[in-house]
Amino acid sequence: MKFSFSLLLLLFSTASFSQVTFKWLGTSGFILSDQTTTLMFDPAMTHVPIYDFLPFMTVESDKPEVDFWMNKCGLKSLQATFVNHAHTDHVIDAPYVVKKFGGKLYGSSSVLNVGLGQGLTNLQVQKIKHGDSWKIGDFIIRPFRTPHAPHVLDIMLMDGHIEKPLPTPTSPWNYLVGETHSFLITHPKGSILFQAIGKIHDIDTLKGLKADVLLLTIANRKSSEDLIQNRVNPSQAKLIIPLHHDNFFIPMKRENGIDELWGIKASEFQEKLSLHAKQIKSSWPQYCQAISLF
Ligand SMILES: [Zn+2]
Numbered sequence: 564m565k566f567s568f569s570l571l572l573l574l575f576s577t578a579s580f581s582q583v584t585f586k587w588l589g590t591s592g593f594i595l596s597d598q599t600t601t602l603m604f605d606p607a608m609t610h611v612p613i614y615d616f617l618p619f620m621t622v623e624s625d626k627p628e629v630d631f632w633m634n635k636c637g638l639k640s641l642q643a644t645f646v647n648h649a650h651t652d653h654v655i656d657a658p659y660v661v662k663k664f665g666g667k668l669y670g671s672s673s674v675l676n677v678g679l680g681q682g683l684t685n686l687q688v689q690k691i692k693h694g695d696s697w698k699i700g701d702f703i704i705r706p707f708r709t710p711h712a713p714h715v716l717d718i719m720l721m722d723g724h725i726e727k728p729l730p731t732p733t734s735p736w737n738y739l740v741g742e743t744h745s746f747l748i749t750h751p752k753g754s755i756l757f758q759a760i761g762k763i764h765d766i767d768t769l770k771g772l773k774a775d776v777l778l779l780t781i782a783n784r785k786s787s788e789d790l791i792q793n794r795v796n797p798s799q800a801k802l803i804i805p806l807h808h809d810n811f812f813i814p815m816k817r818e819n820g821i822d823e824l825w826g827i828k829a830s831e832f833q834e835k836l837s838l839h840a841k842q843i844k845s846s847w848p849q850y851c852q853a854i855s856l857f
Contacts, residue, residue: 583752585854586636589815590652591759591780591806594636595856597750600700603644603664604746604757606656608632610811611735621732622651624659624681632815633660636851641666643699645691647759648711648743649673649725651735652811658683669697669704673725673741680729691744693768701751706744707769712762712783747772753857756798761807763793773799776856777843782807782824787835795840802856803845805832819849 581598588594592605609625641664646654654674658681661668668678668688675688691697693708713719723739745768748755756774761784763769770793777800784790795803808829809815810822823829829847836845848854 583750583755583856585776585778585804585848585856586851587804587806587848587854588632588636589809589850590811591647591757591778592653593778593806594638595702595748595755597701597752600642600702601638601640602699602702602704602748603638603641603660605647605653605759606644606660607652607654607811608815609651609655610814611651611655613812616735618734620734622655622735623731623733624656626659628814629656629659631817632851633664638664640664643697643704644668645704645706645744645746646670646674646677647745647757649677649738649741650711650721651738653759654738661687671724671742671744673739676725676728677738681731692742693744703749705747705749707747707772709743709745709758709760709768710764711740711743711760712764714783745769747774750857755856756800758794761790763789767793769794771797773797775801777803779803779805780807781805781829781832782827784832787828787832788839790832791835791839795836795843800843803836803840803843804854805829805845805847808832815850821847821849 583597586594590607592607595602608629611622615622643666644657644661646657654677657668658678669691678688691706695706697704721739724741725739745759746757753775755776756772757778761780761782777798808827810824
């Protein structure tokens with residue numbers, strides 16, 4: 564009798580929560596869903612070519628491009644969109660997806676000013692900070708402050724904060740970084756650590772965090788060894804999905820295949836993983852390919 568009751572409990576605990584799936588949207592954008600609740604992070608399917616950084620050029624969300632990818636990913640509705648920082652390659656499509664698919668936009672004051680500049684109301688935006696905890700459906704999302712590293716040498720492009728609502732079209736140089744967050748996402752089925760910045764800061768707020776799945780930005784990393792020693796192995800993750808290795812200056816390939824970001828050396832990172840983190844499975848999905856996390 565005791566055995567069957569435990570079995571019943573076990574069956575209930577595994578059956579009562581649906582699987583959590585991940586779909587990559589390019590750069591560090593992705594969708595997480597447990598069938599009931601769907602979250603989006605860093606939607607930036609609109610890629611901004613380098614010539615758009617010339618003086619007098621302006622950018623805005625490319626709605627047909629976003630529609631194509633949301634249709635390909637089978638997205639029906641959203642309960643929340645989180646943005647890690649306010650550079651174009653993380654935030655540019657966030658206001659549009661919130662308007663079209665629902666939920667609120669969560670981010671720094673700079674991220675919120677991108678949303679407000681494109682017509683989101685105060686009820687559709689939510690400021691987040693290090694130490695917060697947000698429960699959305701069965702997901703709990705906790706932001707951690709992880710400062711953006713300089714792009715070249717000590718030079719940080721588009722530094723500062725967006726102080727007021729930013730209407731579009733506008734120069735990509737107006738997308739100032741603001742506060743930068745990584746996220747620990749927990750669900751009754753398992754946990755996910757999304758490290759949004761490739762270079763680990765001297766003050767490592769993610770130190771000691773463990774998760775079943777590691778979503779790891781590898782752009783602008785100090786070295787593959789640094790990420791593996793200080794994040795991949797300590798996280799004790801069973802699965803790692805590297806992010807931010809595709810080229811966000813050219814349009815996303817609509818058929819299979821990824822254009823690699825110049826100088827990213829994704830295969831070198833994978834080789835080092837195979838050498839120094841043999842116990843961890845890695846996955847390099849195509850855009851919108853569903854990966855079952857747990
Ligand atoms: Zn950035």
